[in-house]
Amino acid sequence: MRVRQLTLTQSALAAIGLVLACSMMLGASLLWHHYGALSSSARTLARLDAFRVVLDAAYHVSAERGPTNSALGREPTEPDPVRERLRAFRTSSDAAIARIPASLAPDVAPMRAQLDGARGQVDALLARPLTQRDHDAVEKAIFSMFAVYDATHPLTNAAMDKLLAGDSALIGQALVAYMLGELRDYAGRLGSYLVISIVRGEPLAGPSQAAFDQVRGRVLELWRLTSSQTSTRAAPLVAQAHQATEELFFNQGIRLLDDTRQQLDAGRYRGTPESFTDVLVPSFQPIGQLRDRFIAAVADRFNATYRHARADFIVAAIGMALVVAVELALLFVSRRFLFRPLMLARARVVDLANGRLHQPAAPGQLRSEMRDLFQALETLRRRLIEREQLDTERLRLTARLRRQADTDGLTGVMNRGALERLVERIARTSKKDRQIGLILLDIDHFKAINDELGHIAGDAALRALAQRLQDGLREEDVIARFGGEEFAVLVLDGSAADPDMLVELAERLRRLIEAEPVLLDTGAEVAITASIGIAAASVGPEMWPELLEAADAALYRAKREGRNRVATAG
Missing domain, CATH: 1.20.5 (Single alpha-helices involved in coiled-coils or other helix-helix interfaces)
Known part of the structure; x- marks a missing residue:
């Protein structure tokens, strides 16, 4: 059966049709990519909003303690503005809790039950005259309000987990927002401890004194941890709220707390819980404003990302439509103005080849392009x-x-994949009796460096470790970042066959690593040490798994035995 060949016109049209189909597939792929980015941005914004709503609910629950403290320390009157204020705060708390998304409902119920129980204790005390309110019962009621805020932690953690599951890069901002909420609550607890002391008419003592000092230290530490993200380098509104918090709370509020405590200790305080709370609570407001503005700044950045993703999607859709339109127009124009003249020229060439000379060589409508x-x-x-x-x-x-x-982007040394390819090549080409040594090490307590000083400090520690290894190794040794904070050194010369020389090399590296702290860009210093495991093996098909397993076991033995030491494969 003879296969019919396509004409030049048909082949060209088929090619253009194929190009058109490929363009549409490529455009669809591009649109799908931009749609994915748009959807991801929208989901991140929704999760961020849910996280903000949860933090707002926790903030309202914490703020409810202020009017509660005032009401517990005064005689009720008719009308009673303090109780009206307490009812208004409770209404705000209930409204904030009601805004929590339904997806977090399982974590809302325990917190809601804790809140209702605490309010019940407070209302039972408020129903009695001031002289009949037992001091221990007042203290218990205030502590029950502490427990309500503590009951918001599972809810906050669940919202944070959902947020970070969508975008793990948000972990820094989420932690700062969380710590600002904690800062507001701990600040309120300082006032509550003093309210208990005012109600009792006694100075802070025993567990209350220790709790006050501990909470005060936490407040200062939380402020230190969040200041770098909310001070002058932050968005203008965030920086303004930071300055207001610094002035109103950390200058005036803390001073008021300390002065009141000193007066209570000296038996000279003559105020009431209401007067103390009325003066102290306004100093807390900038903290909540700082948290709200910080979250708003993060949301603004993701809103900008969402707008860019939406603009990219629209541009990609318009671009795809234009490309398809242009290709269809090209198909029409090519058929009319290119292929038909070429086929006519072909006919004329055939005519000339066959001696049919009566036809004109070039019709008048052809242009000079030929x-x-x-x-x-x-x-x-x-x-x-x-x-x-x-x-x-x-x-x-x-x-x-x-x-x-083949290079690790952070430290500049070889990466794990390149190292394993090198080992595979050595196993294929080296003599079977050749000894290969492996030194496996990682930074001790590296997670603590990241948690306490940030990932920038962790990266600096990794770069410093890599540089010190390069300084301490010989030209024939091979260094690679094996993963996370773990590094591997491949010893290829004759010292791999001598256990003592291998231990001496590892010890030299260990001393070099701990010799001096790593200087961070902030001017701070962080000391680093490393636990090291060493092993050696003969070249063979199963050399690398055995060598790696032995060195890894030695490394973990070094950690178990106290870290910052060298252990050999047993």
């Missing part, structure tokens, strides 16, 4: 030269990218 054919060939030659230059440049870039693929 006479430029050889010039086009010369243009093509230049284009080919340019293509060759481009190919050379591409090869150079490919080699550079290959080098980058």
Whole structure:
């Protein structure tokens, strides 16, 4: 059966149709990518809003303690503005809790029950005259309000988990917002401890004194941890709220707390819980404002990301439509103004080849482009030269990218994949009796460095460790970042066969690592040490798994035995 061949026109049209189909597939893929980015941004915004709502509910629950303290320390009157204020705060708390998304409902119920129980204790006391309110019962009621805020922690953690599941890069901002909420609550607790002392008419003593000092220390530590994210380097509104918090609470509020405590200790305080609370509570307001503005600034950044993603999606959709329209127009124009003249020229060439000379060689409607054919060939030659230059440049870039693929981007040393490829090559090409040594080490307590000083400090510690290893190793030794804070050193010379020399090399590296602290960009210093495990094995097909397992076991033995030490494979 003879297969019918396509004409030139049909082949060209089929090619253009294929290009059109490929363009549509590429455009659809691009649209899907932008749609994914748009959807991801929208989900992150929704989760961030849910996290904000939960923090707001916790803030209202914490703020409810202020009017509660005032009401517990005064005789009721009719009308009673303090109780009206307490009812207004409770209404605000209930409204804030009601705004929590339904997806977090399982964690809301325990907190709601704790809140209702605490309010019941407070209301039972408020129903009695001031002289009949037992001091221990007042203290218990205030502590029950503490427990209500503590009951919001599972809810806050659940909202944070959902937020970070969508975008783990938000962990820093989420923690700052969480710590600002904690700061507001702990500040309120300082006042509550003093209210208990005022009600009793006694100075702080025993557990209450220890709790007050502990909470005061937490307040100062939380402020230190959040200041770097909310001070002058933050958004203007956030920086303003930071300054207001510094002035109103950490200057005036803390001074009021300390002065009141000193007066209570000296038996000279003559105020009431209501007067003390009325003066202290306004100093807490900038803390809540700071948290709200910080979250708003984060939301603004993600709103900008969402708008950009939406704009990119729209531009991609318009671009795809334009490309398809242009290709359809090109299909029409090519068929009418290019392929038909070419087929006519073909017919004329066939006519000339067959001696049919009666037809004109070139009809009058053809333009002069055909006479430029050889010039086009010369243009093509230049284009080919340019293509060759481009190919050379591409090869150079490919080699550079290959080098980058073998290098750890943070520390500049070899990465794990490159190291394992090197080991595989050594196993194939080396003699079977050759000994290979492996020194496996990681930074002690690296997680604590990240948690306490931030990931920037952790990165600085990793770079410093890599540099010290490079300084302490010999030219024939191979260093690689094996993963996280773990590094591997491959010992390829004859010292790998001598256990004592291998231990001496590892000890030298350990001493070099702990010799001096790492200086951070902030001016702070962080000391680092490393636990080291060493092993050696003969070249063979199963050399690497055995060597790695032995060195890893030695490393963990070094950690178990106290860290900052060298352990050998047993």
